[in-house]
Amino acid sequence: MLAWLEPVGIAVLWAVVLVRAPQGIPRREQRPLWLALVMIALAMSLHLEPVTEALGRVPGGEHRVDLATHLLSIVDAAAVLWFVCGAAGRHRHTRLVFGSALAVMAVLVALDAAAPVHARNRIDPSPAAAGVPDAYWWLFFAFHLLADTTCGFVCWAYGRPGTPRPLRYGLRLFGTGILLASLLWVCKLVYLATRSDALAPLFPLITGCEALCMAAGAVLPEVTRVRECLCHLRTHRQLEPLWRDVTAAAPDVVLGPGSLRRAVALPVHLRMYRRVIEIRDALIVLRGYVTPAARDLAERLVADRGVRGASAEATVAACCIAAALQAKRDGRLPEPREAGFTGPEARGLAQEVEQLLLIASAYRSPAVQAYRDGLGDLAPQAQRR
Numbered sequence: 001m002l003a004w005l006e007p008v009g010i011a012v013l014w015a016v017v018l019v020r021a022p023q024g025i026p027r028r029e030q031r032p033l034w035l036a037l038v039m040i041a042l043a044m045s046l047h048l049e050p051v052t053e054a055l056g057r058v059p060g061g062e063h064r065v066d067l068a069t070h071l072l073s074i075v076d077a078a079a080v081l082w083f084v085c086g087a088a089g090r091h092r093h094t095r096l097v098f099g100s101a102l103a104v105m106a107v108l109v110a111l112d113a114a115a116p117v118h119a120r121n122r123i124d125p126s127p128a129a130a131g132v133p134d135a136y137w138w139l140f141f142a143f144h145l146l147a148d149t150t151c152g153f154v155c156w157a158y159g160r161p162g163t164p165r166p167l168r169y170g171l172r173l174f175g176t177g178i179l180l181a182s183l184l185w186v187c188k189l190v191y192l193a194t195r196s197d198a199l200a201p202l203f204p205l206i207t208g209c210e211a212l213c214m215a216a217g218a219v220l221p222e223v224t225r226v227r228e229c230l231c232h233l234r235t236h237r238q239l240e241p242l243w244r245d246v247t248a249a250a251p252d253v254v255l256g257p258g259s260l261r262r263a264v265a266l267p268v269h270l271r272m273y274r275r276v277i278e279i280r281d282a283l284i285v286l287r288g289y290v291t292p293a294a295r296d297l298a299e300r301l302v303a304d305r306g307v308r309g310a311s312a313e314a315t316v317a318a319c320c321i322a323a324a325l326q327a328k329r330d331g332r333l334p335e336p337r338e339a340g341f342t343g344p345e346a347r348g349l350a351q352e353v354e355q356l357l358l359i360a361s362a363y364r365s366p367a368v369q370a371y372r373d374g375l376g377d378l379a380p381q382a383q384r385r
Contacts, residue, residue, distance in 0.1 A: 003201075005208030007048060009215070013041045016215040020222060033174075036083035037218055043076040044211060066121035067112055070140060071105050077147040080178075084151045097147075104143045111136040125195055137192050145185040152179035155217075166224040173217030180210035232272040235353060239275050242360040246282035246321065249328050253281035273349065279356055286324040288334025294323035294375070301371050314358035319371040321363065326375055 017037050024034025045051055046069050055065045078101035085093050111132055112121065118131040155175025159168045184206045191199045247254050255274055266274075298319030302312050328334075362368060 002208070003204045006044075006204035006211070007208075009208035009211030010041060010044045010048065013037065013044070013211045013215045016219045016222075017041055020218060023222070023225075032083040032086045033218070036080045037214070039076040039079050039083075040214060041211075043073050044207060046072065047207075062120050063118060067109070070108060070121060074101050074105050074108070074140070074143060077101070077144050081147045081151050084154050100143070104139060107139055108136060111139075123192060123195075134192060138189070141185045141189050141192065145182055145189070148178050148181040148185065152176070152182060166221045170217045170220035173213050173220065175217070177210045177213030177215075177217060180206055180213060184210065229268050232268045235357065236268065236272045236275055238357055239272075239279060239360050242321070242356070242363050243275050243279050243282075245325060245363075246286060247278055249325050250282040250285040253278050253285065272353075276349070276353060276356060280352070283321070286321065286328065286334075288336060289324035289327040289332065290320045291323070291327075291335075294327075295320055297374060298323070298371060301367060301374070305367055307367065310358060311362065314355070315362040315365065315367055317359045318362035318365070318368045321359070322368055322372050323375060326372070 017034070020030075020034055020037070024030045024037075046055075052065075052069075055062075055069070058065055078097050082094060082097045085097070115132045115136075121132055121136075123137055124131050152175045155171045155178065159171030159175060184203065187199045187202055187206065190196075255278060295316070298316045301319065302315050307315050
């Protein structure tokens with residue numbers, strides 16, 4: 001029943017591990033959860049049938065491979081619990097977590113050594129069959145259940161309202177995935193008590209859903225970051241025509257020539273911010289070329305076309321920029337002027353970007369093109385005032 005969901009979920013989880021590696025490895029605050037993902041994906045992969053079959057051919061016998069896998073699984077569970085608690089700021093539980101894990105591992109090894117000779121460490125249909133005692137499995141499953149349930153509740157506790165939305169939903173999805181792992185251990189404990197095969201088909205289904213939930217929770221903040229990057233790229237591209245014209249007229253404002261390779265390597269939000277700064281500085285240089293007559297013509301044109309509100313201010317600013325560029329090309333000298341192009345000073349980067357986007361859009365509009373055509377009708381005396 002949906003047995004394919006388990007390998008698909010594990011494959012998706014590994015894909016998320018690779019996607020998050022560039023941020024998860026170098027950044028200290030993200031490293032614990034990234035390592036937790038690695039440990040979870042590794043533990044799940046070790047229980048896939050093809051992996052267990054391949055490991056069974058390793059010299060030393062299938063029994064030793066089973067025992068080593070179970071011991072590594074205990075380490076994984078303890079490490080994930082430690083990573084999650086560490087990410088939540090609860091570092092004081094380190095000794096308790098790893099001390100308990102070491103104690104459980106020691107007891108498992110002792111129970112395995114005391115058991116009759118057996119080929120595999122698996123739950124036999126009959127408790128009387130030769131193999132590790134049921135106490136081995138009770139302890140193994142109970143430790144996983146306790147560790148995963150604690151991880152799940154910690155994630156849900158830190159995904160409370162007030163946390164930024166992508167992080168909140170990411171933590172809840174991740175915590176849901178870990179709580180699904182708790183459900184898996186409960187099912188295995190029931191199977192151990194009843195030896196009923198009715199629950200066996202649920203194991204891969206639960207594992208697959210667990211992996212997909214944790215993958216979704218881990219990748220959700222990354223999706224938000226990608227969306228922000230795309231937004232910055234779109235802003236960078238929309239400002240391109242305006243930036244190109246104003247920096248051509250005021251090349252000194254460009255922040256160093258740099259190479260194309262270095263420019264591309266710069267984070268996209270910094271490239272966008274740099275473009276905003278260069279446009280703003282170029283407009284400061286060019287404002288001395290705008291005459292009162294040119295501004296009056298811009299305001300009359302905007303009024304005649306019925307443009308209102310913020311669009312009207314942006315269109316007037318775009319017209320004035322066009323007039324300043326034309327005046328500079330004509331060789332006219334600038335005059336000291338206090339008024340800028342964009343009206344009242346923006347409060348913060350977001351508002352400044354919004355203003356410049358409106359101006360950049362208006363700069364390519366038919367209204368500004370009509371204004372350019374009308375600049376020739378201004379008398380030279382009016383242009384020099």
